[in-house]
Amino acid sequence: MSQFYSGKSLKSLNISQLNTLCENLRQKIMSTVLKNGGHLSSNLGAIELTVALHYVFDLPQDKVVFDVGHQCYAHKLLSGREDAFDTLRKKGGISGFPKREESEFDCYNTGHAGTSVSAALGIAKARDVAGKDFNVIAVIGDGSFNNGLIYEAFNSLRLLNTNILVVLNDNGMSISPTVGSMHEYLELLSESSEHIAKRNKHANIFDRFGFKYDGVYDGNNLEQLIAKLTEIKERLKHESVILHIITKKGKGYEFCEENPEATHGISISSSDSVSTEYSKVLGDTLCRLAESDGRIVAVTAAMTSSLGLGDFFEKYPQRSVDVGICEEHATILCSSMATEGLKPYYAVYSTFLQRSFDEILIDICSQNLSVTMCIDRAGVSGADGETHQGVFDLSFLSMIPNLTIAVPKDVNEFKEMLKFSVGFNGPLAIRYPKDGKRIFKVSTSLEYGKWEKLTESGLDAVIIACGERAITESLIASQILKESNVAVEVINARFVKPLDREMLEGIEHKHIITVEDNVLSGGLGSLVNTFYADKNKAIKNFAYPDEFISHGAVSELMRDYGITGESIAEYIVNALR
């Protein structure tokens, strides 16, 4: 029998039973995350809220949109996914984020910050147009609250003339501690409840947009939450409400409560050994380069530590900016600082860089400014799934004029690229995965736009690959083939843009293979295909296909999509037949 009540059975519980349910959820989430990895502290903090929402509202008729969605584990357990919960974030198992495909209780897929209020408004507007009757709730943390999308959504509430509930789940964190004036404002609102008069006076920043502000409440007090949500449910018939609650990130586990940033996401180490994380190399190298170059500044959007820049921020506070979850603003800060002769390094995850596409194109590249983008978690990123795969960056970057794209084969080459970047004029993107697992023996000095041969000349075929993962698989292929006396040349395409035209022109092999950790369309393979378009060459591309890639371990995903030494070797053997 199920440990976690849902629907009617949940609604029949008394407060004491509901509190027990919360404890059971807490245990289950804790034990599963420690086993499978995933988001921990934020889920522990949101348990009471989730139980209260399920208790007061009528899900799935009523719709809850979870911002980012990383706090939805209790929601999954309360909506019929208990049995599958052990498969959390495992290939073929349930996702760590809301998924419409998984359950009708997940009404909107999220993954990137700040979309929930817009989505809730759209769902509510659609309800109104269709003359239906249900409630729509956005659950959003204070970190996401920094994102400009929230302002755009708030600004259109009156215009859309509809009613929603926004639950502002305020834990003072956005992976890194939340920054910015809105956060200070929220803190002001959260001051001792004695200052109600003062609070109400300030609350008008939300009222201004048409919301009725209601706060601040203890978001880990189930009884109070249920009473408040029950009252608000009635009010939603005629008004939109912001419910401001304070929750404790990591609630219930002392270590998490005290280390919310470190326990925000738990990684489970894979079987492969990690020699160095690229983020560490970024931090160490940038610290050293900044010693002798006062132009260097570092910019991040709420992920300073996970990008390796903790030390830099400590050592150079005047030359460090974390703007919170504001990728577009961060990008323009970099481009404008560059107009004044500074040398900005914008560190960001590949998937979140997507938010800045227009600013990269217009602000950085059309002005041809010397901004270096350090793009972490490129390639498949693993267990977070569709919304977090870094497999699009080569494509959306390679089409942008003026931009140079470098892809290091290992952490040592990454270090060289960072050194190279200091003297380089113009926009530069360097993309790399999280883990540095190998150091390659060959290491020739870095030259702009020039590729590197990693093996002796092999007459049978040539493999052009970029990035540690693709090069690793390509060298495995060449090893396998060597045993069958097939001689394959492996080239490190360390600049994806510009291509090394001279080297490409010199290739006389009949069989050309490209390998990359990116989608085919617009990536390295695609660029090579276009280079050879009018030259009557046959090329085989190994890359991710034109589909969204679900969650799974990196090595599993690479195997599934055939980006392995074995597949490459097999292709070449067949081609040579």
Added chain:
Amino acid sequence: MSQFYSGKSLKSLNISQLNTLCENLRQKIMSTVLKNGGHLSSNLGAIELTVALHYVFDLPQDKVVFDVGHQCYAHKLLSGREDAFDTLRKKGGISGFPKREESEFDCYNTGHAGTSVSAALGIAKARDVAGKDFNVIAVIGDGSFNNGLIYEAFNSLRLLNTNILVVLNDNGMSISPTVGSMHEYLELLSESSEHIAKRNKHANIFDRFGFKYDGVYDGNNLEQLIAKLTEIKERLKHESVILHIITKKGKGYEFCEENPEATHGISISSSDSVSTEYSKVLGDTLCRLAESDGRIVAVTAAMTSSLGLGDFFEKYPQRSVDVGICEEHATILCSSMATEGLKPYYAVYSTFLQRSFDEILIDICSQNLSVTMCIDRAGVSGADGETHQGVFDLSFLSMIPNLTIAVPKDVNEFKEMLKFSVGFNGPLAIRYPKDGKRIFKVSTSLEYGKWEKLTESGLDAVIIACGERAITESLIASQILKESNVAVEVINARFVKPLDREMLEGIEHKHIITVEDNVLSGGLGSLVNTFYADKNKAIKNFAYPDEFISHGAVSELMRDYGITGESIAEYIVNALR
């Protein structure tokens, strides 16, 4: 001798002389725009402000960032570009937007809305890091003020610990009248100056972010502006200020004052005849389709009329949403409305769609939702230049899984595609230029993913083209070649994604040519190259190269980049030799 004083000579004028200067600027701008086309009303409204900024501040040491930049004409005339002003927006002439390449008075290039405050903050931060001393000013209209970037920038003011001046140039318009709660708030602030107490109470929405709010003043009163800016210049040493002024869009010309939307931008008709604008077809067709389909809703971001949706908005107010200049929010509204079974049409200019790249990918496409994007001004858009060319959309869209991309050959086919879209499940993008100039004789019925042969089979070469412009040039090429007895087949690639694989597989021509009104990287040609990568075919691509395309007439730009029937014919003749 120059009519327009600048630098020291401007500073030596008295108020009466400065007012005369304003009138001269007004005359010059009016006469030039009526000749060359360009932004009219917004420039007329901002003349006094521009003169006051040049008078009070020390440009170019002090930096002024113009949001969007369409109101910079007086600034150009006052910074040594008077002689070149007749070439405004002409190929090789001066740009209609700020351009660093043009003058040191242009400190930051703009074109897309909402970037000015971020850029001003970045410049100010760089000044502080370098220990320099100058003033930084952002000039922004109330329309841009809706954009989320403003909030992200405001939110980080205290964090950056720097001082800037934001001049909020409030004319109640953002091409279309400004919408949303922020606009209502600004209106409240602008109420009769008797309510100063009330105003000051409300002003705290800006104070909250660390700005000192100062307003409301008549932005067309030069004397008052100069006094106020002189005072603020001192205050900028220790604080950041928002100066809220009200200006009259179109100031000085009755017709413009009364028709600010119609005179926002003036187009100069080209020599070619325009049969129908695509926007008109969108509006008419969508109105008709919506009569029998209650699911259809239309969403725009501040450009309802120019996208052809004026009538739709009037006829179906409940099913119409203009969110102001909030492209990302608009995109999520569409995706979330689609989750509830509505059929949203998001109409947008190609260049502004870039802002929603992440939301198209994550919100619409990874959820595989039935949103139709109607992408206007695709291809080179002409006189607005680099920041407005719609030459990237095929590239940044074709890499996105689940998305179908349709490109009509003429307005009739566009109509068919819109009809097709109603019954289509999944994300759909339809891209088209502003002007429909030709109706092609051949017109076969539309089938998902199927291309169309526009000419009889021609054995010598095959041209695969998409969109009215590229197909026009391809047919011109085939006509030219026919006269030399060269038989060329022209294919209408009306779906760029998915490609018509069957038709591509059937092509046995030795010479394959692709033609498109998009950059090569990631566009139709690139997709065809990759389709044939392992098939030993030689393909020649006609497309825009990997560079930013400056302003000029559409036909001039197409000629410059060799996307003409003559060039295509010439290539084929040479290839056949």
